[in-house]
Amino acid sequence: MNSLVVPFLTCIIGLFFVSFLIFNIKRKEEDEKARQIGLLIRKGAAAFLKKEYTILSFFVLLIFLLLVLSPIGIKTGISFVLGAVFSALSGYLGMKVATIANSKTSSAAKKSIHSALVLSFSSGTVMSFSVVCLGLFGISILYLLFKDPTIIYGFGFGASLVALFSRVGGGIYTKAADVGADLVGKVEKGIPEDDPRNPAVIADNVGDNVGDVAGMGADLFESYVDSIITAMVLGSLAVKLAQEKIILPLIISSLGIIVSLLGYLVVRFLKKGSLHQVLNRGLWVASLLMVILSFFTLKIWFKSSLNVFLPLVLGLISGVLIGAITEYYTSSEKKPSQEVAKNSQTGAATNIISGLSLGMISTLLPVIIVSLVTIFAYEVAGFYGIAIAAVGMLSTLGISLATDVSGAISDNAAGIASMAGLGAETRERCEKLDAVGNTTAAIGKGFAIGSAALTALVLVMSYTQVAKINILNILDPRTTVGIFLGGVIVFVFCSLTLKAVGQASYSVVGEVRRQFQDEKVLQGEKEPEYEKCITLVTSSALKKMSMPSFIAVLTPVVIGFALGKQALGGLLIGSVVSGFLMAVMMANSGGAWDNAKKYIEQGNLGGKGSPTHKAAVIGDTVGDPFKDTAGPSLNILIKLMAIVSLIIAPLL
Numbered sequence: 001m002n003s004l005v006v007p008f009l010t011c012i013i014g015l016f017f018v019s020f021l022i023f024n025i026k027r028k029e030e031d032e033k034a035r036q037i038g039l040l041i042r043k044g045a046a047a048f049l050k051k052e053y054t055i056l057s058f059f060v061l062l063i064f065l066l067l068v069l070s071p072i073g074i075k076t077g078i079s080f081v082l083g084a085v086f087s088a089l090s091g092y093l094g095m096k097v098a099t100i101a102n103s104k105t106s107s108a109a110k111k112s113i114h115s116a117l118v119l120s121f122s123s124g125t126v127m128s129f130s131v132v133c134l135g136l137f138g139i140s141i142l143y144l145l146f147k148d149p150t151i152i153y154g155f156g157f158g159a160s161l162v163a164l165f166s167r168v169g170g171g172i173y174t175k176a177a178d179v180g181a182d183l184v185g186k187v188e189k190g191i192p193e194d195d196p197r198n199p200a201v202i203a204d205n206v207g208d209n210v211g212d213v214a215g216m217g218a219d220l221f222e223s224y225v226d227s228i229i230t231a232m233v234l235g236s237l238a239v240k241l242a243q244e245k246i247i248l249p250l251i252i253s254s255l256g257i258i259v260s261l262l263g264y265l266v267v268r269f270l271k272k273g274s275l276h277q278v279l280n281r282g283l284w285v286a287s288l289l290m291v292i293l294s295f296f297t298l299k300i301w302f303k304s305s306l307n308v309f310l311p312l313v314l315g316l317i318s319g320v321l322i323g324a325i326t327e328y329y330t331s332s333e334k335k336p337s338q339e340v341a342k343n344s345q346t347g348a349a350t351n352i353i354s355g356l357s358l359g360m361i362s363t364l365l366p367v368i369i370v371s372l373v374t375i376f377a378y379e380v381a382g383f384y385g386i387a388i389a390a391v392g393m394l395s396t397l398g399i400s401l402a403t404d405v406s407g408a409i410s411d412n413a414a415g416i417a418s419m420a421g422l423g424a425e426t427r428e429r430c431e432k433l434d435a436v437g438n439t440t441a442a443i444g445k446g447f448a449i450g451s452a453a454l455t456a457l458v459l460v461m462s463y464t465q466v467a468k469i470n471i472l473n474i475l476d477p478r479t480t481v482g483i484f485l486g487g488v489i490v491f492v493f494c495s496l497t498l499k500a501v502g503q504a505s506y507s508v509v510g511e512v513r514r515q516f517q518d519e520k521v522l523q524g525e526k527e528p529e530y531e532k533c534i535t536l537v538t539s540s541a542l543k544k545m546s547m548p549s550f551i552a553v554l555t556p557v558v559i560g561f562a563l564g565k566q567a568l569g570g571l572l573i574g575s576v577v578s579g580f581l582m583a584v585m586m587a588n589s590g591g592a593w594d595n596a597k598k599y600i601e602q603g604n605l606g607g608k609g610s611p612t613h614k615a616a617v618i619g620d621t622v623g624d625p626f627k628d629t630a631g632p633s634l635n636i637l638i639k640l641m642a643i644v645s646l647i648i649a650p651l652l
Contacts, residue, residue: 003247007140010254014133014398017261021126022097028119030107033420037202038103041412044206044534045099048173049214051542053088056165059549060084060158067154071651076154079142083158086134087221091166091214094127094405098213102205102412106422109413109429114271116433117278117406120413124406125264125398127217132260132398135159135225136253139232149232149246150466153646156226160640163218164552167636168497169545170215171629174207175501177537178628179621180508186617189516190609194415199515199528200508201419203537205412211628212408216444219635220401223451224394226639228253230458231387237465244302245384249391252312255297259289260398267399275436279403286396287316294392311377311385315392315454318373319400319447322366326446329362330591332435332599336362341596341605344615351596351619359589359626363581366446370453370580383461390454404444407437435598445587445632452635453580459642460572467565467649474570482559482567486574486641489555490582493548493637494630500544501625507536552637556644565652568645575638583634590627593619 030038060081067077101123109116142152181200185191194201228249235245263286267278291313298309329336336358343354377385414430416422464472473479511533520526560568597616599605606612 003251004140004144007136007250007254010257011133011137011140014129014257014261018093018126018129018133021122025097025101025104025119025123025126028104028108030104031110031420031422034103034106034416034422037416037419038099040202040530041102041205041209042099044202045095045209047534048206048210048538048541049092049095051538052165052169055542055546056084056088056162059161063161072647075146075151076647079152079154080158082138082142083155083225084162085158086138087159087162087218090127090130090134090221091162091218093130094217095209095214097123097126098209098405098409098412102409103416105409105413106417106420106426106430109417109426109433110422113275113429113432116410116413116429117275118268120406120409120433121267121279121402123409124402124404127213127405128260128398128401129257131217131221131401132224132253132257135221136228136250136257139225139228140250143232149229149236152229152232153643156222156229157643157647159218159222159225160636160643161549161553163222164549164633164636164640165545166218167215167633168548168629169541170207170211171497171625171633172500172504172544173537173541174204174211175624175629176504176508176540177203177207177533178624179501179505180512180533182617182621183505183509184512184516187614189522192418192608194418196419197522197524197528199512199521199530200533201415202530203508203533205415206534207537208408208411213405215632216404216448217401219448219632220394220397220451222636222639223448223455224397226459226643227387227390227394227451227455230455230462231384231391233462234384234387234465248302248308249388251297251301252294252388252391252395255293256290256395257398259286259293260396262286262289263396263399264402275433279436279440282399283320283396283403286399287320290316290395307381308385308388310380311389312392312395314373314376315389316395318369318389318454319393319450321369322450323443323447325362325365326588326591327443329358329588330595332595332602337592337595338599340592340619341599341616344596344600344612344619345605348615348618351593351615352622355589355593355596355619355623358592359585362588363584366450366584367581370450370457373454374457383458383465386454386461387458390451390458393451393454400447401444403440407440407444410434410437445591445627446584448632448635449580449583449587452583452639453576456576456638456642459639459646460569460576463572463642463645463649464569466646467569467652469565469569472569472573473566476566478563478567479570482563482570483574485559486571487578489551489575490578490634490637493551493634494582494586496548496551497630497633498625501629504537504540504544507540508533511536548633552640553644556641557648560645560648560652565649568652572642572645575641579634579638583631586626586631586634590623590631593623594627596620
């Protein structure tokens with residue numbers, strides 16, 4: 001167990017680093033008006049998260065009791081609760097600091113754009129290091145206590161449950177507010193985005209935090225811990241060097257935390273170049289250092305494990321490649337999203353057709369990459385090699401997630417700068433930061449989807465091992481039925497989440513229209529009732545998030561006990577294939593629609609207020625729940641169903 005000293009020590013260093021960042025962020029000064037607006041956002045986000053976690057706690061308690069009273073046992077139940085608590089804690093910390101940093105970032109932009117970048121990135125790093133340190137710390141504690149990695153699947157189950165509630169609830173919230181604000185403000189009244197006259201504008205900014213910060217953090221916390229746990233379990237099944245292979249994923253993840261910290265320092269102090277270059281430099285340095293340190297660690301410490309070095313590197317490279325592909329299809333500076341913008345010249349219909357087409361074709365390369373990694377990793381080191389590839393892909397999460405979350409903070413900062421009247425230069429700097437943030441957010445979604453697909457694939461393979469299925473026979477009618485059901489559950493899940501956004505945004509539209517009937521609000525002579533929109537969206541999101549979560553947890557249980565373990569294996573295969581493709585398509589279509597709108601707003605094709613712009617706004621409105629609610633939630637759906645299947649496998 002001496003090897004466990006490394007992950008424990010690394011996590012302690014990482015959490016001290018988080019404390020230092022929080023202390024430093026709180027010390028930053030801010031404009032008084034920006035502070036007041038930031039306080040409204042902070043209160044709204046905290047109120048939503050408190051209510052969401054209150055509801056979630058009942059589900060956690062219920063499932064804990066079911067696990068304890070079943071043959072699965074109390075050890076898995078304890079692991080489950082710890083996974084849920086650590087996931088919720090990392091989401092709370094990240095969102096709390098993000099809502100402190102957003103107004104401070106807008107104020108820092110008055111000084112320089114790089115000051116604002118460093119502040120938003122530091123806040124994003126609080127989220128990312130909370131995720132990786134708490135995740136690795138929790139797994140290490142449980143392995144030290146139970147010495148059986150299969151029990152730690154409960155930790156992944158708890159993380160998955162919190163992730164699904166956070167992604168679905170936060171996603172419904174953020175997009176209902178965003179869609180409601182845009183449809184009335186931009187399309188009907190022709191007022192700018194983040195205009196303080198819009199009653200839904202604060203709710204929209206709250207949504208960025210509960211969806212894109214807490215939600216994204218919980219999503220990747222789940223992927224991160226699931227990949228480590230699965231690699232440990234598959235390592236424990238090895239005939240030779242089992243103990244070495246169990247510990248190895250923990251050591252790799254520890255190295256990832258170290259190189260992510262060094263990557264942060266690169267972004268913090270090497271400021272030459274464009275904003276995008278500064279952020280990319282940190283990720284590239286961290287990735288390169290990860291390859292070098294992993295090679296020497298495997299060679300010196302794990303002398304007989306060099307055959308896992310190639311899968312690790314392949315996983316790391318594949319994550320970077322999928323992020324680059326996502327950037328190509330969604331960036332406003334690239335041809336695909338610009339073509340969507342050009343198609344807006346003939347109306348919203350052609351904009352939407354073009355965006356859907358782009359999303360569908362964008363699935364090809366990520367599927368090829370994940371397929372190649374899977375084949376090569378298996379040829380080198382079997383199922384364990386595929387698991388290590390997933391660990392490698394997520395090893396630099398400490399910096400890649402920071403880059404993503406900083407985008408949501410920059411988005412908030414741009415809105416606050418506009419509402420607080422911090423001046424044209426400050427607003428322009430924040431908008432540049434926001435534009436980079438949109439790209440990093442799209443890359444983050446691509447990375448999350450790619451890692452989810454690879455992690456889910458490994459979980460399915462682990463299920464066949466735990467369930468003692470030597471061959472998953474697709475000619476067995478039960479397996480075929482399972483594959484069909486796995487495919488269709490993805491569509492049912494998407495339908496429920498999209499419908500929830502539609503219904504919630506309908507309520508917001510009605511409330512914003514009602515307040516705009518008062519001419520003083522529309523003229524800026526009277527402050528809107530922001531709290532009414534916040535309360536409305538909170539209530540709608542919390543009501544609608546339970547049904548999709550029930551489906552994700554109960555479907556594997558019902559299929560497993562009703563049709564057997566072969567059918568359940570088919571269900572998992574069908575859900576991974578269908579869910580991966582649908583998630584990529586939705587994320588990239590939504591990202592392209594968003595950036596096509598921004599491309600027009602930069603003064604192209606008629607600019608703001610033109611018929612082309614209005615068509616693009618409608619496309620962006622359709623894309624919002626695609627990229628921020630249904631699409632990202634699928635990442636969690638496919639992993640959660642696999643985790644539940646693994647836990648009940650011994651009972652089938």
